[in-house]
Amino acid sequence: MSLKPSQISVPFPKPTFPNMHTKITIEPFRIKVVEQIRLTTDEERQQYLRDAAYNPFLLKSNQVIIDLLTDSGTSAMSAEQWAGIMRGDESYAGAVSWQRMEKAVHDLTGCPYILPTHQGRAAEHLLYSRLGGPGKVFISNTHFDTTRANIEFSGATALDIPIPEARDMALEHPFKGNMDVDKLQALIRQHGPETIGAVILTVTNNSGGGQPVSMANARAVSEICKREGVLFILDACRIAENAYFIKQREQGYESHTYREIAQEMFRLADGCIMSAKKDALVNMGGFLALKNLDLAIKCRTVLIITEGYATYGGLSGRDMEAIAIGLEEVFDADYLHYRIRSTTYLGEKLRAIGVPLIWPIGGHAVYIDAKAFYPHIPVAQFPGQALVCQLYLKAGIRSCEIGSVMFGKNDENGNLIPAPMELVRLAIPRRVYTQSHIDYVVEAFRELMDERERVQGLRIVYEPPFLRHFTSRFEPA
Ligand code: F0G
Numbered sequence: 001m002s003l004k005p006s007q008i009s010v011p012f013p014k015p016t017f018p019n020m021h022t023k024i025t026i027e028p029f030r031i032k033v034v035e036q037i038r039l040t041t042d043e044e045r046q047q048y049l050r051d052a053a054y055n056p057f058l059l060k061s062n063q064v065i066i067d068l069l070t071d072s073g074t075s076a077m078s079a080e081q082w083a084g085i086m087r088g089d090e091s092y093a094g095a096v097s098w099q100r101m102e103k104a105v106h107d108l109t110g111c112p113y114i115l116p117t118h119q120g121r122a123a124e125h126l127l128y129s130r131l132g133g134p135g136k137v138f139i140s141n142t143h144f145d146t147t148r149a150n151i152e153f154s155g156a157t158a159l160d161i162p163i164p165e166a167r168d169m170a171l172e173h174p175f176k177g178n179m180d181v182d183k184l185q186a187l188i189r190q191h192g193p194e195t196i197g198a199v200i201l202t203v204t205n206n207s208g209g210g211q212p213v214s215m216a217n218a219r220a221v222s223e224i225c226k227r228e229g230v231l232f233i234l235d236a237c238r239i240a241e242n243a244y245f246i247k248q249r250e251q252g253y254e255s256h257t258y259r260e261i262a263q264e265m266f267r268l269a270d271g272c273i274m275s276a277k278k279d280a281l282v283n284m285g286g287f288l289a290l291k292n293l294d295l296a297i298k299c300r301t302v303l304i305i306t307e308g309y310a311t312y313g314g315l316s317g318r319d320m321e322a323i324a325i326g327l328e329e330v331f332d333a334d335y336l337h338y339r340i341r342s343t344t345y346l347g348e349k350l351r352a353i354g355v356p357l358i359w360p361i362g363g364h365a366v367y368i369d370a371k372a373f374y375p376h377i378p379v380a381q382f383p384g385q386a387l388v389c390q391l392y393l394k395a396g397i398r399s400c401e402i403g404s405v406m407f408g409k410n411d412e413n414g415n416l417i418p419a420p421m422e423l424v425r426l427a428i429p430r431r432v433y434t435q436s437h438i439d440y441v442v443e444a445f446r447e448l449m450d451e452r453e454r455v456q457g458l459r460i461v462y463e464p465p466f467l468r469h470f471t472s473r474f475e476p477a
Helices: 042-051 077-088 096-109 122-129 144-151 181-191 215-228 239-249 259-267 293-306 317-329 335-352 385-394 435-448
Strands: 113-117 139-140 156-160 197-200 234-235 271-275 286-290 363-369 398-402 425-429 458-462 473-476
Touching: 042 385, 096 113, 096 259, 096 286, 113 122, 113 271, 113 293, 122 144, 122 197, 122 271, 122 286, 122 293, 122 473, 139 181, 144 197, 181 197, 181 473, 197 215, 215 234, 215 259, 215 293, 234 259, 239 259, 239 335, 259 293, 286 293, 335 473, 385 398, 385 425, 385 435, 385 458
Parallel strands: 139 156, 139 197, 197 234, 234 271
Antiparallel strands: 113 286, 271 286, 363 425, 398 425, 458 473
16 A cells, blocks of 8 residues: 555644653753663673574673663663662561552552552463454554463564555555554454454554654544443553554643543553553563453453462562652653653654654654665565664674564575564663763764675574564674
8 A cells, every 4th residue: 555645644743742841851850860881892792792693582682782672671760769679578468568559549440459460471471361262363553572472472473554645655644553443343243252352552653653643543443342242451561652652742731740641541542561661761671551340350360370469460569669660750741751751752863864764753662773784684584683782792782683583483484474574673771871882873873874785694593483583693694
């Protein structure tokens, strides 16, 4: 399908902020504790990358200078969160820390039944193992890979229906994370509502470039699900970042607080899954929150068997304290402005020097189009993996390939069936790096731009049967 940008591009306003008196967005925190970064040499990095078989997942973290592998579990916690950790109540049942976390999640999501888990995918397992099974179909704007894996592991099918605009990497659109609601309606009719396990809206849409979902889209999805009697679940791990974009770009939300926007979105759904390792600003944790008691009881049984008792799941009391506090802090207007602006800052700088990337910039990461960056490297030689390796060799920056290494499959003759896009994700940990760290990343790209023609692709010399990006081994092609 070819789209004419002029027909569908929707201009959106630039953010304005009353609290910001200068053009520079500063980090709205000062640094109390520091963690040493070991600055490696070019020679050391060549050795480390060879030892890691050209797969940065196999590097040791002290071999990395700037770690942009993920924004998950990599946040710096606040002094308040560390203070909360000292208050952690480690009682097996009914801990005070659980009461605090339960209240924080309840106040935010409106869900009465809350199940704590050690991270997001554990919550996915609780829910999708109960809702899934052979013959069941799940529909999402885009399933994150652990979501898809949990659904497929149960024997069910996972279908992605992002809006068509999302497939045009350069198209300016305010809510490229939206779900295609016409397709949703058609799919429910085609399969029958009774076969639909759930409709899952991922906010922001991580696998689609960290792009936001509008309230109007969430409302349309909710209305269809209600009418058809289908369960509607939010994958809410970046809900605060999504709320930022709604306030900035969607009419009618200018004077809402970010928290009110998130609460409104939660009201539309029947429940949510959250990896607290993102917008709850903690290093470990998650939860499943539901409005239906019967479903909650079913999931709670799996919780107690696989994670832990109902009032701690897989978490320590101290983790639950930190989550309760993080869920408050993340909606702070100055924090969210800094957060989204600092991701956009990196994206804008890279775009200005000609790096091809997904536009507009999403909430938590910048996604580089590696196929356009290295047009001479065939997809079967993994241009994304080549870029990930070059970034590491050049500057010790660790990033993540989201292309045919991660999502490609082999046909029966061993030929690659490529992923739809060859991307490299630069995910920004929350409250961790300063502007000069980000300027250093831009400088590394400037040099990589000049050396593009000389870079070779890679070939896989070992791959495991599942989730091959984590442990595959490569050599230069
Ligand atoms: N849903 C989304 C949208 C995610 O991005 C993730 C994790 C999960 C669910 C699973 O949560 O890791 O706590 O089990 N995303 C990380 C990433 C791993 O790097 O994007 P988890």
